[in-house]
Amino acid sequence: MITSGTDYHRHTSYDRHNLGGHFLNWADQPNIYKEYPGSDMGRLSREVPAINKKLSEMIGKETLKDYPEHLVSDHVRQIFTLAYTLTSKSRYPGGEFFHRSVPSAGGLYPCELYMAVQSVTGMEDGLYHYAVRHHALERLRKGSFLKTGGVLTFFITAVFYRSAWKYRDRSYRYHLLDSGHLVENLCLTLKGLNLPFELDYDFEDETVNPLLGLDTQREVCLAVVRVPGKETSSQGRPEQVKDLPAVFQKASRVAYKEIRYPAVEEIHKNSAYVLTSRDPLPNILFNIGPVPHLWQKIAEPDHWPEKMNYTQAILKRRSLRNFVTTQLPKAHFEALLTMLWKTDPLPGFYEDSVCMGFLAGNVEGIEPGCYWVNRSEQCVSLVKPGEMMGRMAHICLDQEWLGQAALLFFFVTNLKLLEQNRGSRGYRHAMLTAGRFGQKLYLGATAMELGCCGIGAFYDHEASAFLDLSEDSQMLYLVAVGIVKKIF
Numbered sequence: 001m002i003t004s005g006t007d008y009h010r011h012t013s014y015d016r017h018n019l020g021g022h023f024l025n026w027a028d029q030p031n032i033y034k035e036y037p038g039s040d041m042g043r044l045s046r047e048v049p050a051i052n053k054k055l056s057e058m059i060g061k062e063t064l065k066d067y068p069e070h071l072v073s074d075h076v077r078q079i080f081t082l083a084y085t086l087t088s089k090s091r092y093p094g095g096e097f098f099h100r101s102v103p104s105a106g107g108l109y110p111c112e113l114y115m116a117v118q119s120v121t122g123m124e125d126g127l128y129h130y131a132v133r134h135h136a137l138e139r140l141r142k143g144s145f146l147k148t149g150g151v152l153t154f155f156i157t158a159v160f161y162r163s164a165w166k167y168r169d170r171s172y173r174y175h176l177l178d179s180g181h182l183v184e185n186l187c188l189t190l191k192g193l194n195l196p197f198e199l200d201y202d203f204e205d206e207t208v209n210p211l212l213g214l215d216t217q218r219e220v221c222l223a224v225v226r227v228p229g230k231e232t233s234s235q236g237r238p239e240q241v242k243d244l245p246a247v248f249q250k251a252s253r254v255a256y257k258e259i260r261y262p263a264v265e266e267i268h269k270n271s272a273y274v275l276t277s278r279d280p281l282p283n284i285l286f287n288i289g290p291v292p293h294l295w296q297k298i299a300e301p302d303h304w305p306e307k308m309n310y311t312q313a314i315l316k317r318r319s320l321r322n323f324v325t326t327q328l329p330k331a332h333f334e335a336l337l338t339m340l341w342k343t344d345p346l347p348g349f350y351e352d353s354v355c356m357g358f359l360a361g362n363v364e365g366i367e368p369g370c371y372w373v374n375r376s377e378q379c380v381s382l383v384k385p386g387e388m389m390g391r392m393a394h395i396c397l398d399q400e401w402l403g404q405a406a407l408l409f410f411f412v413t414n415l416k417l418l419e420q421n422r423g424s425r426g427y428r429h430a431m432l433t434a435g436r437f438g439q440k441l442y443l444g445a446t447a448m449e450l451g452c453c454g455i456g457a458f459y460d461h462e463a464s465a466f467l468d469l470s471e472d473s474q475m476l477y478l479v480a481v482g483i484v485k486k487i488f
């Protein structure tokens with residue numbers, strides 16, 4: 001029985017000598033588009049939103065002062081057009097594959113997006129599901145049913161079997177990381193529209209899942225993002241509402257024959273517990289192993305080498321693996337780090353659940369080696385000099401192309417410390433946060449015409465040993481960035 005993030009992470013570790021073979025059952029390949037048979041769809045126009053801001057103008061900036069007087073339906077259209085849209089198409093011998101504005105482990109897209117609307121001009125109050133394939137909203141509930149004044153409340157869910165089909169027990173890691181990517185895209189889009197927002201990873205599962213009409217053996221809510229009303233504070237939670245008809249729950253099923261993975265269900269169920277105390281966490285960075293002591297300040301670049309605005313970066317984002325060993329200029333490196341340590345003006349309750357570092361390959365002015373990052377002090381510490389990229393590529397299931405990247409960012413937490421302070425829910429906080437940082441890197445890299453690729457596949461014990469992590473600490477995610485042969 002999996003009772004904690006520590007148990008789950010250990011249970012789903014990859015081991016070079018015991019990886020086991022797993023053949024994909026193509027007959028039961030999950031449907032990556034959720035469908036409500038016979039539903040009435042309100043299609044959204046695909047017109048590209050006019051958010052011309054650069055990422056450097058958005059990350060870490062206040063939005064409230066320009067908060068629009070009224071939200072109109074066009075805000076909603078723009079949000080969906082950027083946050084979770086289909087962006088480009090790849091052809092392969094068996095068919096076509098549509099990429100989205102967020103990456104997804106294995107391209108399996110476990111996430112679904114829902115939105116509750118209250119008092120938006122040009123829209124009826126209610127609960128809507130976003131049908132990605134059709135770029136349309138399907139109304140599941142009518143009226144307003146949220147206790148407090150959130151104008152827009154977004155719910156990000158994951159359909160277990162979509163990722164479990166390939167990754168089995170390990171898939172809950174990807175449900176959370178993928179959701180974190182989507183949360184970040186959503187937050188940035190809201191920022192681009194000057195809308196304030198709040199994150200909530202600590203909602204009550206038993207209230208929110210029925211509200212969305214989910215079959216919780218198959219699909220669960222992992223994150224809530226709320227745009228508060230101008231006058232109201234939205235600290236409240238959704239009320240108990242009537243169950244949706246059973247036919248809605250059936251829509252959580254995505255394959256004729258689905259296999260259940262008890263470890264996924266257990267960690268989700270056992271991380272439902274929410275701690276009411278919101279005391280700050282001890283700094284994770286100083287609780288994961290040997291404490292770095294020599295710090296080097298990294299400045300924000302004088303000129304950000306961005307080649308496109310946020311909207312263009314979203315639409316162009318792809319996972320690129322064709323890294324070349326050309327030196328990464330200093331300004332690009334400084335810009336990536338600045339993006340990571342600029343904190344949004346949100347309660348910092350979740351961002352402190354992980355710490356980060358990077359392996360540097362060929363970066364201008366930076367000695368190759370392994371570094372830890374102190375986000376609050378905006379400095380880095382070299383803890384192990386030398387060539388490390390090839391070694392990490394080997395640890396990442398021999399994905400040798402990683403050895404050519406300029407930077408390999410890694411995200412780490414101390415699972416025990418997290419649990420002592422945040423309860424079992426802390427595991428969700430950390431993985432969602434790692435995903436958010438990953439999305440920042442993807443978009444920052446794309447805007448600077450660099451390549452980027454998230455990496456969820458690694459031999460866990462080897463990664464811990466390589467980074468000298470304490471027994472209770474684990475690497476959660478890795479993101480490669482660097483110059484690539486051809487970007488688009």
Ligand SMILES: Cc1cc2nc3c(=O)[nH]c(=O)nc-3n(C[C@H](O)[C@H](O)[C@H](O)COP(=O)(O)O)c2cc1C
Nearest residue numbers: 099100103104105106107177318319454455456457
């Ligand atoms: C959490 C996560 C883990 C990933 N792990 C890997 C990986 O180990 N190796 C890899 O080549 N790509 C990895 N990817 C990238 C996905 O394969 C990629 O996002 C997906 O195929 C869709 O392609 P696109 O990002 O170009 O749209 C990962 C992406 C995410 C979000």
